[in-house]
Each structure stands twice: as structure tokens, then as C-alpha cells.
Amino acid sequence: MTAINADSRRYDTQIHRRATRTVMVGEVPIGSDHPVAVQSMINEDTLDIAAAVAGIRRLADAGCEIVRVTTPSMAHAKAMGEIRSTLRAQGCKVPLVADVHHNGIRIALEVAKHVDKVRINPGLFVFDKPDPSRQDFSKEEFDAIGQRIKDDFRPLVELLKAENKALRIGVNHGSLAERMLFTHGDTPKGMVESAMEFVRICDELDFHNIVISMKASRAPVMLAAYRLMADTLDAEGFNYPLHLGVTEAGDGDYGRVKSTAGIATLLAEGLGDTIRVSLTEAPEKEIPVCFSILQALGLRKTMVEYVACPSCGRTLFNLEEVLNQVRNATAHLTGLDIAVMGCIVNGPGEMADADYGYVGKTPGVISLYRGRDEIRKVPEEEGVAALIQLIKDDGRWVEPA
Ligand code: SF4
Known part of the structure; x- marks a missing residue:
């Protein structure tokens, strides 16, 4: 009896989201006081301004609420200025996120001026090519790299703090730093410690506009990593939101199922404040999958x-x-x-x-119901029209846009 009561929230029909702070990404809030935000990433070359702008607009038109671009070089980082001003001139206000990777501090400092959020990968932010002959990693070496990370990371944190912009600490299972692999192994623990090193530096600098991700291409690995991340954050008194995703999920039905297996499982446990479904397809095809996951869990209502x-x-x-026929007639009645x-x-x-x-x-005969009440019986061929008329009579019909 007591065991059941202690866990009674698990038996509620509502999902209880882990309490997280609000992190603003442009005008979009991420956190448990807000709907789970949907995001994606363009696959155009950021140097091709017109193509990148068109890709971002396609995503925004599909309902994507935050769009990420990759900025592998300083030229890409600078191009983000023109991409942003072109979008804003066209009236597109979707928040922008820039991905920076290997030894990316200079690029991050440039691109932070042009975007609303910067995503860094802890495994690559300070990067030395792995040495295959290495047998171990001494504490001195571990700490020396930790100091280099602090020195490199500090100016980015200070800039983001001064400009009130956001940071994603985005760990990838496939690109953990060598010293984390030696110390913690290729494990969820290694992923969490990789993120926590950056979280603690941000905390020392009193910067808290942070979102964290723990992506892996295997759903069980990402599930374990996100759960451990949430528990670790909570234990240390941090309430940062989580960005959920399964990387390299592939395409088609299986890509969608695999992404859903990872993302929806965590959402159902109350974890996750923003999601991305990664498909090997046109990025705008990811958006309906995200909204379907959220609708199926009762977290957002974006369709009938x-x-x-x-x-x-x-x-x-x-x-x-x-x-x-019913769907074609009523799909706009969100x-x-x-x-x-x-x-x-x-x-x-x-x-x-x-x-x-x-x-x-x-x-040959259809019954129309309002809630649990049978309202009318009509011949089958009049069924759809009669359903529409019933909705109209109730004042709940709107004309399609
Ligand atoms: S609602 Fe009726 S027709 Fe539909 S599956 Fe159930 S028993 Fe069969």
C-alpha cells in the first residue's frame, strides 16, 4: 500500500514534468512552465546564404520553433550575421542556434553575436587528436585539460551572459573526450561527467541560461544518459532544461519509431523540455513527428x-x-x-x-454522438456532412484557412 502511494504520480493520467527553469532562446522559452519546444536543423551549407535562409524558412513554415545551423569555420560564423538579417528583413523571427565543434572558441565568440543560442559539444570543445598508443590518463593530465577547458570556455560564457543568450551543452555518445573515455568509459556516466564539467564552470561564472542534451544513436543508451543526467542535476541543485533526441535515427518508419522510442519514453517520465527528431530526410519532415509525439502524450495539442x-x-x-473523409473535412479544427x-x-x-x-x-446507418450522447441517426451517405453540420450547430466549426 505505502509503496504504491509513494509512487502514485506514476499512475496519474497526466505527465508530471521535472521542474526546470526557463531559458529563453530568442523569444521562445524552454522549460517546464512552457510547452515542449520543437526544433530541427537545416542541412544546407551555411555559406550559401540564400539556400540557408530558404531552409530555415521552410522549417519555420512547417512549425519548427528553433532552428540550428552548423558553423564549422569562421567564415560560416560570419555568414550567420547575413542569414539572420535577411530572415528578420523577411519577417521570419525564428530563433537561431549555432553548432560549434572542434576547438571552436574563436568561432563561438563570433557566431554568438548573430544567434540566440550556441551549442557546444564537450567532447570537442578543447580537442586533441586521440593517441591510440595511450595506456592511461594521469590525474595531472586530466586536470591540465580541465584547466584548458576553463580558460577557453570562460570568454564564451561571459559573452553569452552579457548578451543574455543561451548555451546548449550537447554531449554526443559517439564523441566523448579521450580523457572521459579513460576515466569513466564509454558509458552514460562518462556522458554525464562530460556535461557536468561545463555545467560547473557556468555555475562558477553565475551563468544559468543552459540547456543540456545527452544524445546517442541507441535509444537505451540515451535513455540511461538522460535519466542519470536529470538525477545528477537535481542532486546538485541544478534545474536546467533537457533537449531530447536520438542521433542518426535513420529514415522512414524505423527512424520515426526509433526516435519516438527514445524521446517519448523520457517525456512520459517527465523529462525533456525541447525535442528534435533526427531523420535522414528533408528536415521539415521531422516537425510533424515531433508534434505527433507531443500530441500523443497529451503534452501539446496542435491538431485534431x-x-x-x-x-x-x-x-x-x-x-x-x-x-x-472525416479527416479531410475536419483536420483544421485543432x-x-x-x-x-x-x-x-x-x-x-x-x-x-x-x-x-x-x-x-x-x-447503411450511422449514429452521430456528442460526447457520450447519441444525437442523430443518418443514412451512411450523409454521415460526414451530418457530422460537419452537428459541429456547426454546436458553434465549434471554423472555416478552413
Ligand atoms: S468498434 Fe466495433 S467494429 Fe471497431 S474494432 Fe471494435 S468491435 Fe470491431
């Missing part, structure tokens, strides 16, 4: 929620066809829950809390 039975021997009409159920045997009970229901009554 359709409840439809899988159909069976009792089904009284062509369910797939009717579901498509916020509504609409059920399409094949029969009255299980349909009315299983469509649960839908606002409206379209249910097979008898062969």
Missing part, C-alpha cells in the same frame, strides 16, 4: 485528435475511407477529439472522451 477503431468483422462501413468507430457494440464505450463520434449503427 482522431480516435478510430482498427475495424473487425463487425465493422459496418469502410473505416479507412470514412476516416480519411483542439477537437473526433472518433470514427465501426460499430455500436464497442464503439461508443471505446471512443471514451471524444467530443464527437461517427459510429456504425446498422448496415
Whole structure:
């Protein structure tokens, strides 16, 4: 009894998000007081200003709320100034994030002037080519590199703090620093310690606009790393938001399922304040997946929620066809829950809390429901039009844009 009560939040039908501070990325807040933000990354060359601007706008038009670009050189960092001013002149205000990698302090200091958030990878920020003949890493060597990181990182933190911009400490399982690999192994612990080294430096400098990621290409690894990260942050009194993602998830159905397995599992546990689904496809194809994950978990409502039975021997009409007709007619009514159920045997009970229901009554006859109440019976060929009329009569219809 007590064990169940102690864990009772796990049995709630609402997700309880880990309490995190608000970090502003441009005008978009990231943190547990705000909807989970959706982000992605363009794949155009940042030096091709027109292509990069077009890629960012395609993402923003698809609903992406934060867009990341890569800046591997100083020329790329400088190009971000023109990309930003072109976007703003076109009325596109989507916040921009710049990725910097190997020994990227000079690039980071330049690009920080032009973007809202800088992402650094702790494994690459101070980078020496790994030495395959090395047998161990002494504490002195470990600490000496730690000091180099502090010296390099400090000016970036001070600049971001002065400009009130944000930082992502973005660990990748595949690019942990050599000294972390020797000390902690290729493990979630190594990933967490890599991030914590940077978190503690930021704390010493009283800078807290931080978001943290722990990405890996295997869902079980990223799950373990994010959980350990959240516990470590909480134990040390830090409430920084988490950016969730599975790297190199691939494409197609499996890429979507794999990303969802990692991201949704953590979201359901209350972890995660911003997400990116990484697909080997056009970046704008990632956005509907993100919104579907959030909608399925009840974390955001960005589309109509359709409840439809899988159909069976009792089904009284062509369910797939009717579901498509209903969806085509009502997809713009964001916020509504609409059920399409094949029969009255299980349909009315299983469509649960839908606002409206379209249910097979008898062969050729449809029952329309409002909530749990049967409102009208109509011939099947009039079913979709009658459903629309019912929604209109209730004052809940809007014309499509
Ligand atoms: S609602 Fe009716 S038709 Fe649909 S799966 Fe259940 S029993 Fe079959």
C-alpha cells in the first residue's frame, strides 16, 4: 500500500514534468512552465546564404520553433550575421542556434553575436587528436585539460551572459573526450561527467541560461544518459532544461519509431523540455513527428485528435475511407477529439472522451454522438456532412484557412 502511494504520480493520467527553469532562446522559452519546444536543423551549407535562409524558412513554415545551423569555420560564423538579417528583413523571427565543434572558441565568440543560442559539444570543445598508443590518463593530465577547458570556455560564457543568450551543452555518445573515455568509459556516466564539467564552470561564472542534451544513436543508451543526467542535476541543485533526441535515427518508419522510442519514453517520465527528431530526410519532415509525439502524450495539442477503431468483422462501413473523409473535412479544427468507430457494440464505450463520434449503427446507418450522447441517426451517405453540420450547430466549426 505505502509503496504504491509513494509512487502514485506514476499512475496519474497526466505527465508530471521535472521542474526546470526557463531559458529563453530568442523569444521562445524552454522549460517546464512552457510547452515542449520543437526544433530541427537545416542541412544546407551555411555559406550559401540564400539556400540557408530558404531552409530555415521552410522549417519555420512547417512549425519548427528553433532552428540550428552548423558553423564549422569562421567564415560560416560570419555568414550567420547575413542569414539572420535577411530572415528578420523577411519577417521570419525564428530563433537561431549555432553548432560549434572542434576547438571552436574563436568561432563561438563570433557566431554568438548573430544567434540566440550556441551549442557546444564537450567532447570537442578543447580537442586533441586521440593517441591510440595511450595506456592511461594521469590525474595531472586530466586536470591540465580541465584547466584548458576553463580558460577557453570562460570568454564564451561571459559573452553569452552579457548578451543574455543561451548555451546548449550537447554531449554526443559517439564523441566523448579521450580523457572521459579513460576515466569513466564509454558509458552514460562518462556522458554525464562530460556535461557536468561545463555545467560547473557556468555555475562558477553565475551563468544559468543552459540547456543540456545527452544524445546517442541507441535509444537505451540515451535513455540511461538522460535519466542519470536529470538525477545528477537535481542532486546538485541544478534545474536546467533537457533537449531530447536520438542521433542518426535513420529514415522512414524505423527512424520515426526509433526516435519516438527514445524521446517519448523520457517525456512520459517527465523529462525533456525541447525535442528534435533526427531523420535522414528533408528536415521539415521531422516537425510533424515531433508534434505527433507531443500530441500523443497529451503534452501539446496542435491538431485534431482522431480516435478510430482498427475495424473487425463487425465493422459496418469502410473505416479507412470514412476516416480519411472525416479527416479531410475536419483536420483544421485543432483542439477537437473526433472518433470514427465501426460499430455500436464497442464503439461508443471505446471512443471514451471524444467530443464527437461517427459510429456504425446498422448496415447503411450511422449514429452521430456528442460526447457520450447519441444525437442523430443518418443514412451512411450523409454521415460526414451530418457530422460537419452537428459541429456547426454546436458553434465549434471554423472555416478552413
Ligand atoms: S468498434 Fe466495433 S467494429 Fe471497431 S474494432 Fe471494435 S468491435 Fe470491431
